[in-house]
Amino acid sequence: MDIERFTKCENGQKERLLVKDWSTGPIDLLREALKLIQDPYHICTFALIQVIIVVPSTVLVLLTQWFEYEVVHKLVLQPPAPPAPWPDMWVVFLIFVALSIGSLVLAVNHVAATFYTAGSMYSGNNVSFKQVMQALPGLWKKLIVTALWGHAFYVIESLFFFVVFNGCNAIFAVPVPILCIVTSVAAGLAFFFTNTVLQLAYGVTVFDGDDCQGVAAIVKGLCLARNQWCNALGLLLINDLPGIVLGTAFTFSVLSTLDAGSKCVIAGIVIFLASVFRNLSSVTYILFYFSVKVSRGEKINFDAIADQSQFETRYKTIGGGLTSC
Template identity: 30%
Template sequence: MDREQEEIQFLGFFGILKEAGNITTSYRKIFGQITLSIILPLSFIFLAQIQISEFLFGEIIHNEYVLDHTQMGSQRYSKVSDMLSSEWTAFWLFKIAYFIFFLILSLLSTSAIVYTIACIYTAKEITYTKVIKVVPKVWKRLMVTFIWNFIIVFAYNIVTLLVFILWAVTLGPSVIGIVVVIILLLIYLSGFVYISIIWHLASVISVLEDVYGIQAMVKSKGLIKGNTGVCAVIFLILNLCLLGIQVGFEVSVVGGDSVWGRLWYAYLWFMLLSVLLLFGLVIQTIIYFICKSYHHENIDKSSLADHLEVYRGDYVPLTSKDVQLEHFEV
C-alpha cells in the first residue's frame, strides 16, 4: 500500500477497488500461492457441495414421490421409508461436514490475506512459509470472533421470527399487513447486512489487534461509523457477484446437458469464484485501514511490523501498547 494513512481515508468506492487491484497485481506471487493452497480448495468445496447437495436432494424428492404413491404398511413402503430416512441422514451429515470444512478454510484464508496485507502495509518482507506458520495461530482468534457473530445472528433471527409471528397474529395478509411486512423485511435485511459488515471488519481486527470475539465486534461497530454506506455497497456487490456465480453454476453445470460443456462452465465458475474470494478479502482488509484513518487512529508502522514477526514459529498478537493509536491532524 503506497499511500500514506492520511490519504487512505479519502478512498471512495472506485478508489478501494483500484487499491485492491494494485495490491493483488503488485504482489501476485504471494497471493497466487495463498490462492493455490487455500482459496482454490475453498472455492472447490463451495461449488462441489452445490452439485452433491442437488444430487442427494434429488434422490430424496424421488423417494418421497414413490412413498406417496405406495400403499402404507406394505413391505415396499417400509423399504422406501427406511431408504428415505438414510438419505436424509446422509444429506444432513454431508451439510455439517461441508460447513465445518468451509468454515475452517474461510478462516484460514482470512488469516492469510489479512496478515499478508498488514506486512505489505508495513513494508515488511513476506514469504509464503511465514504466512503458513502464522495462520494457525491467528485462526484460533478468528474462530472466537466467528462464534460470537454466530450467537448475535442467531439471536437476531430469533427476535425477527417472534416479530413476524406477532405480525401474523395481529395483522396478517391484509393491505396494511402487507405494507408492514415489506417494511419489516427491509429492516431485517438492513440489519443483517450491518451485522455482516461488522463481522467482516471484526475479523481483520482479530488478526491485527489484541482484541477478538465480542470485543472485536464492538470495536468494529465503532470503526465503521462514517463509512457504513460505502461498506454496505461493497458488501452487497460482492454478495450479488457470489449469488451470480452460484446461480450460473447451478444452471450451466448442475442443470447442464453436455459433459464437456458442464466441465468448461465448472472451470469458469471455479476460477471466477476464486478471484472473487481473493478480491473480497483484500478489500475487507483495505476497509479496515480506511476506517482507522477516517477516525484519525494512526497505526505506528514500526510497532505493527515488530509484532507481525514470527518468533520461533509463534504468532505474537498486537497489544494496545504496541499499536500506537495516535490522533493525527488532517
C-alpha cells in the first residue's frame, strides 16, 4: 500500500493525504503499519500507547493464559488425588473473571487508542497522546459493546471445545494426544474466524456511526470479511501467531524450574516482545479495515473520530481520493 503520508509544513499547513495504490496484501499492510508507527510526528504517541496501555494489557492477557493452563492441566487433566482437597472453585472462577474483565477493558482502550491515532493521521492531523486519552471515553462507550459481544463468542467457543474435549475423553476414550490435536486445530479455525470478523467490526463501530455497534457491527464485519479470508490468514500468521507463540513461551517460562531471577528476565523479554506484536497487529488490522472498505468502493467517514476531539478535520475520506472539508 503506497501512500503519500501527510507532514507538517513549515507554514503550519497540512499536506493532503493521497492514496496512490491500495493493495491489500498482508505484507503491504504490515509494511504500512510499520511506517505509521515510525512516523516522526507520532512515534512518541505510539510509544506512550505502547508503554501505558499495551504493556499492561499484554501482562493481563499472558497472566490469563497462564491461569487457564494451570486450571486445565492441574484440575481437569490431572485432578488432585484423594485425600488432596480441590481448591475453592468459586475462588478460581472469580480470579478468572477478574483477569478477563481487566484484559477486556485494557484491550478496548488499546483498540480505541490505535484506531483514533491512525484515523487522525489519515485525516491529515497530528495527534498527541493527550488528545488520544481525551478521545478514549467517547470511543470506549461504542467499542465496549462490540467487544463484549465478540468476547461472548470467544467464551461460547471455549466452553464448546472444553465440553467436547472432556466428553470425547470420558465417553469415547479418545487418546488425549489425538484429542488435543483435533480440538486445537478446530479451536484455531474458530478463533481465526471470530478474530477476523471482530477486528473488522471494531472498524465498523468506530467509523460507521453510533447506530452500528454490537451485533450490527459484527454482522457488517462478517460481510466485509467476505472474499478477504486469504489476506486475513496472512495477517494471522505474521501478526497473531508470533503473539500466540510468545504467550506459550511465557507460560512455560513461569512453570519452569529456573530460579526466580531467570524467570523474571525471560518473562520481561516475552512481555516486551508480545506487546510490540500486539500494537503492530492492532495497527495492521486498522489498515486491513481501510483497505477492505476501499476495495469495495466505500468511503471512510473520519468525522466519526473527529467528533471525539477538539481538532478540526481537514481531509476526511478515503476511497476515490480524499475530499477537503
